[in-house]
Amino acid sequence: MKRVRIVVAYDGTNYHGWQLQPNGVTIESVLNEKLTELLGEAISVIGASRTDSGVHSQGNVAVFDTENRMPADKICLALNQRLPEDIRVQSSEEVALSWHPRRCACVKKTYEYRVLNRRIEMPSCRLYSHFCHFALNLERMQAAARCLEGEHDFKSFCNVRTQAEDTVRTIYSLSVTRNEADMITIRVTGNGFLYNMVRILAGTLLAVGMGRLQPEDMETILAAKDRSAAGPTAPAKGLFLINIKYGE
Amino acid sequence: MKRVRIVVAYDGTNYHGWQLQPNGVTIESVLNEKLTELLGEAISVIGASRTDSGVHSQGNVAVFDTENRMPADKICLALNQRLPEDIRVQSSEEVALSWHPRRCACVKKTYEYRVLNRRIEMPSCRLYSHFCHFALNLERMQAAARCLEGEHDFKSFCNVRTQAEDTVRTIYSLSVTRNEADMITIRVTGNGFLYNMVRILAGTLLAVGMGRLQPEDMETILAAKDRSAAGPTAPAKGLFLINIKYGE
Numbered sequence: 446m447k448r449v450r451i452v453v454a455y456d457g458t459n460y461h462g463w464q465l466q467p468n469g470v471t472i473e474s475v476l477n478e479k480l481t482e483l484l485g486e487a488i489s490v491i492g493a494s495r496t497d498s499g500v501h502s503q504g505n506v507a508v509f510d511t512e513n514r515m516p517a518d519k520i521c522l523a524l525n526q527r528l529p530e531d532i533r534v535q536s537s538e539e540v541a542l543s544w545h546p547r548r549c550a551c552v553k554k555t556y557e558y559r560v561l562n563r564r565i566e567m568p569s570c571r572l573y574s575h576f577c578h579f580a581l582n583l584e585r586m587q588a589a590a591r592c593l594e595g596e597h598d599f600k601s602f603c604n605v606r607t608q609a610e611d612t613v614r615t616i617y618s619l620s621v622t623r624n625e626a627d628m629i630t631i632r633v634t635g636n637g638f639l640y641n642m643v644r645i646l647a648g649t650l651l652a653v654g655m656g657r658l659q660p661e662d663m664e665t666i667l668a669a670k671d672r673s674a675a676g677p678t679a680p681a682k683g684l685f686l687i688n689i690k691y692g693e
Numbered sequence: 694m695k696r697v698r699i700v701v702a703y704d705g706t707n708y709h710g711w712q713l714q715p716n717g718v719t720i721e722s723v724l725n726e727k728l729t730e731l732l733g734e735a736i737s738v739i740g741a742s743r744t745d746s747g748v749h750s751q752g753n754v755a756v757f758d759t760e761n762r763m764p765a766d767k768i769c770l771a772l773n774q775r776l777p778e779d780i781r782v783q784s785s786e787e788v789a790l791s792w793h794p795r796r797c798a799c800v801k802k803t804y805e806y807r808v809l810n811r812r813i814e815m816p817s818c819r820l821y822s823h824f825c826h827f828a829l830n831l832e833r834m835q836a837a838a839r840c841l842e843g844e845h846d847f848k849s850f851c852n853v854r855t856q857a858e859d860t861v862r863t864i865y866s867l868s869v870t871r872n873e874a875d876m877i878t879i880r881v882t883g884n885g886f887l888y889n890m891v892r893i894l895a896g897t898l899l900a901v902g903m904g905r906l907q908p909e910d911m912e913t914i915l916a917a918k919d920r921s922a923a924g925p926t927a928p929a930k931g932l933f934l935i936n937i938k939y940g941e
Contacts, residue, residue, distance in 0.1 A: 566781050567781065571704070
């Protein structure tokens, strides 16, 4: 038996998120189905990030065990031939049988949240960004972002339905940039994120950009340890899981 | 009566191009239908560029005449409320009754052709770029692009079904750039383009990038005045009409 790690990119538009659901097609259900077909045995993948319905990925990580003798690095292309065009495995490789994508002490996850900020929506951006027609103040958003970097208790930035007991996380970097096509990208790297944390960070930075919150409010929001202190949860379609790096 | 000019952005994925077709929904048919509803009289738009099926736009231009007293600049937002989300009018303004989007001596059109150049397709790019897994040589493509700038007879870069008698056009600039996300953008500005010309330019530059043609071949291809001398027509989904500027 061997354990195979795959890096999975997907367009989340037409999926009910990563995790198996009683109703609705998920990334996990499609991967299990196609890997089971390809390898001729029942396969169950274990994912690193159980992204929500509508969230996109350029580099989620998953593992599965197989008895099949197909070389691990050949699985990538063979699997892509069976997958729908909105899921593409970027790589496949053998890892130690003990390796687990959610039980690594040293991990860095990077997400991007994209906001199209102009007067009128651009149709070719609508599936992969949140549209905001209020003029956003980039400098204010950047000032607020700086207050959120570092190790903090992010309880205020966590969906109340969470099960996490420990809500302390470290954000290594949180940047806000704008390109010439009016796209604002909020890019965040951290050692882990609470349920909905990146979307709440984005919604809070948007509120700062619109002037509804002040950059200085970030300290008060963190200290409150209360979800209602932060801004709204930004829509799923603007969120991309960019990559997950393991310090191995 | 007044004449109104609109700038129209659309995601061409689900349309049979701009121009009215006996079968199939087109951008023109949707605009006519929704403007007729909005203004309470039969409206027929005249478009500047009759983009092909599957081609996208950030700034096509069209005009129509109306007796309705709604101020021209208010039509933009009112129309967007009726349009499907893959079409968005960016602006609307009154112009002279004599103004025509295809009868202006001085016009600059800019198109972009996008190619995702990496080993494996990225699902979130698949609708708005052509995927090419052969490694493309950017310097070669740039050298070939330089040979195509200026005034030339572009008959070799024109679909043979064209009706154009005069195939001389001027390309003001033709650039090839690559970003950190493996996206190659071919950006071309000219005084007009023949049928399929931008897609044939893109297909020819791709052939140069792959080594199947040499940058020096561009002169021979231009001189041949024969469609079969140039490279293939690149797929529609990578093409964006960026803007049309009128020297008024």
